[in-house]
Every structure is written in structure tokens, then in C-alpha cells.
Amino acid sequence: MNEVKVHAPATVANVVCGFDCLGFALSEPYDEILVRKINEPTIRITHLDDFGLPTDPKKNVVGVALQAMLDLINAGFGFEVEITKHIKPGSGIGSSSASSSGAVVAANHLLGDRFTKLELADFAMDGEKLASGERHADNVAPCIFGGFTLVRSTDPLDIVLLDFPPLFATVIHPQIEIKTSDARAILPKDVPLKDAIRQWSNLGSLVAALAKGDCDLISRSMEDLIVEPVRKSLIPEFDEVKSASLEAGALGGGISGSGPSIFMLSGTPEIAQKIAEAMSAVYGNTGIEFNIHVSQIESEGVRILMDN
């Protein structure tokens, strides 16, 4: 086997009350990444899209993640990578982690699947560090494992796969830029204990509700007292999108990652479509360009499309 092509899903992190730990994978959009093993001990990156991302492997999340893997095994060989991104960089639905997660899964397959998914997530987190300055696993975990994941700890890395019922997501991506540094600077350093208690009660309840498939309880538990109230100011019409979506039948939702995308969960594809229309009606009046993805929750993570 000399080359492997994978499909790497977009992901939603910071799921409402599960800030910095809870995420899920989307069936749409996704990236396609082809990795070839080459004899030279180097990494070559080509982009088959128009996003103008760096090709220098030290400045590209794929390069950094693959280098972490090559370094660990003292490899005398290298990789050639062709990336076809469909997930827009900066959208807040795990664009960087789809690239790095997809690349390490493909490379691992070329190496006879010698690493576990947990180890692969660890490599991909080096890519996240390049992208955001932090070795976080909120997007990498659902991207590699699929479904809903909870990152209990990043050091040591501990990822919990959650049970969940069939669910659908509607994501609107307003074409504005939110700098990660701004989204981070706006967070409080300390929070009132009583708000933290309410947040963890909601998260515990949400995890139980997902396992039970109890949509009413999922809906009641999707409340964020801590992050959404401060970050929503960075996203025009956030409250209007949310209330129109709830009116259209959404179970709940919030900011995807650190924005600017907003996601809403629902129990049927029909409701997910109605939410898309409601979001579109709100954003149609703003003059801000946007696109909307209607998707199911993808239970599979990065998957092999082709190897030869």
C-alpha cells in the first residue's frame, strides 16, 4: 500500500454547557486528504482548494501532526499530502482538526494501523496547537472517533465516547472573522460557584439525556450560563438566530467552537431543514454573507475512502 485517501468530518466543539470538553461530528461538510508514503524523510503538502493555506509543513497543521508521528517512530521516510478542503478555515466547525486528524489516520493506515485512535488524537493535537496555541482535543476527538465525545482530560488524554440517539444539526456560518485571541480574551477568569454548579448539573444531565435518547431532557439541559452570555456579542444576530431556531423546533444549540458558526440540534431532518430556513430568514436581512449546512450527527469519525 502506497497511498490512502480519507474523509474527515467537520465537528462542533464547546457544545453549550459542555464548554471545552463536549463535541460531535457532522456528516457535512468534510475534507478529503490523500497521503502517500515517500522515501525522502520529508513532508510535502499540496492544496487542491482555493483557501491559500500554507504549504510549508512547519506552518501547516497537517505537517506538524504528521511530523509528530514521524518523530516518535524515528522514521527514515516521509509523506506527500494532497488536501482538498471543503470546510472553510476559521468557520468554527473544526477545519484545522479535520485536516490534521484526517492526515494522521491516513498515515497510520499506511503504517499498518500501528497507533490507537487515542494516540492519533494526540498527534493531531500538535496541529491544534499550531492553529490555536493550545493542545486541545475538543474537535480532534469527535473527528477521529465520530459521534459525541467528551474530553475528560487532555493530560493525560482521556476521551469518553458517549451514547446518543439519532440527531440532526443545522449550522450557519456567517462569513465574518472572529480572532481566537478575541474569543479567548473575552472569557472570565473566574466564575461564580453557583453558575459553575448549574453548568455542571446541566452537562451531567445532557450526557444522561443523550444516553437515554430523551430529547426533552436534552433540550432542557442545553443551557450555557458562562460562555455564551459573553461570546455571543461577537456574533451578529446570535439571539435572533437562536430564538428563530427554537421556534422552528430546535432542541437547543449555541456557538460552535469559538464561533462565528452557530449550531442547532434537532430530532428530525425535516426540523433541521426548517431551522435552516429560519436561520436564513434572519441572516438574509443583515447584509452578511453566510452559508448553512444541514447534517446528521456522524457516528463514524475519519474513514478510509481508498487505499492502494
Place this chain on the structure above:
Amino acid sequence: MNEVKVHAPATVANVVCGFDCLGFALSEPYDEILVRKINEPTIRITHLDDFGLPTDPKKNVVGVALQAMLDLINAGFGFEVEITKHIKPGSGIGSSSASSSGAVVAANHLLGDRFTKLELADFAMDGEKLASGERHADNVAPCIFGGFTLVRSTDPLDIVLLDFPPLFATVIHPQIEIKTSDARAILPKDVPLKDAIRQWSNLGSLVAALAKGDCDLISRSMEDLIVEPVRKSLIPEFDEVKSASLEAGALGGGISGSGPSIFMLSGTPEIAQKIAEAMSAVYGNTGIEFNIHVSQIESEGVRILMDN
């Protein structure tokens, strides 16, 4: 039917990372409460134990909880109550809520089970308010419903019943007094966001681990960064009891309620017994009197022992 006797279990609240929301019921110890319907619109309380608790219904948690029920239905009748407590008041394993929860379940049975368990929990919370100044449901919920419960919200009351594997608890009750006001005053008003995140990641993980029956993950998730570090100073030898218990095979544990009892969870009755011996060895050197309960997690809440 004129009289009903119930069995009301002790409970552990504030389960490690689930401060103020997560609790479970114990098979030992328990209270027995007999309620008789009487024609006079009054509440009469008799104690068949030596704890010297008040018999004035306005000053007794049972009286207050039953009065809330009588008031709601504009009852023209009353109740006579005989309480046999085996759960020591002030032990931190839900003594007051066993009394109030047991009494309202018994009274409800006399009234043809007209109220739901959630409504009964609401009445019993009036008893908790008398005992602690707060309408909390952390003990009332597992006492009435049994098993592991999560109180998502107290207003409106929202109680989530969790799935869990067979588990055992060892509880040591050092015979010292901790004033609720002291236990509360020592809590921080604000907590670092990063600690709150770690706490809710652990709680989400613990709920998932209980549902999966994954004892390793239960163990890894039982970490409390916020309350235990400050409250453990109120309990002599807390660290020693905890480390001896973990060495004896405990999955984890912490302060029960606001103390002074310490609980440890384990996967088998044999380990639970070994933990009891380890705890006993630590406390044997302190000169402080103590007793120890070895128990399974009780999946049933308050239950009817007799009606006629």
C-alpha cells in the same frame, strides 16, 4: 387503609465532582416511619428513638413536609407520625431527608398515591429548608427515587435518574459535629474557570461511566478540584482515610454531603469490607468515636413496609 409504614434509606449527596447535584441511596442505614391518618386537622409526632429531635411539627422536618402536602390539598384531616430513626442526625448521610421523604411517601400512599414522586420530592424539600436553610434536593432525590440521581435544577425541580452498575459504598461517620453554616462559609464564592471546566468534564465523564458500567472510568472521573480541597480541613484524617481506602481498592470517594461522613465506592462487597477495615485502622488511632456502614447502592427509594 389507615396507616402506612415505610423504609427510608440514607443517602450520599455532593458525590465528588457532582457537588450540589449528584447523589445516591444506601441500603444501610435507614429510618422507619409510620404515618396514620387522623380526623383532626393537625400533625402529631412521636419519636421511638433517643435522638431527642423536636416533636413540635413546625420545628420538625417531617411536620413541615407533611404540612406542605396538607396545605396544597386544603385537607380537613391530619397525620400522626411515629419515627424510628437509625440514621444519626448530623451524620451527613441524609438523616433529615430520610425522615421527610419517608413521611411524604407514606402519607401519599394513604391518600391513594395522588402525587408523583417529583411532587413528593418538592414537599420533602420544605423539610430540607427547615433543616439547612435551603430547599435543596440532593438527598431527597435519591431517597425517594433510589439509585443515582442528578438534580438538574431545583426551580423548577428537575431530577434525572441515572443508569449505574452494581456498586458498593463504605461510609465512615466520625462522631464530630460540623455546622452546616461552617461548611458553607468555607466555600469559595468564585472559582477559576479552568477548575470549573475540569470539574464539569469529570462530572460528564462520571455520568457516562456509570451508564456504561465502566469502573476504571468511574475511578478516573472521581476528582473534586473545588469543594473537597477546602472542606476536607473540617474532617480529621480525611486524606489518610482516602488514601488507605484507595489502597484497599476503592474506586474513589469523598465527603458525604457536607460531612463529617466520608464515603468510598467500590465494585464488590469484599472490597467494600476491606475499605471498612482500612478506615477503621486510620480512625482507631484518633481517639474520635466513629461508626462504619458497608452498604450496596440501593436502587429502590422509600418503600412501603406495611399498610392497613
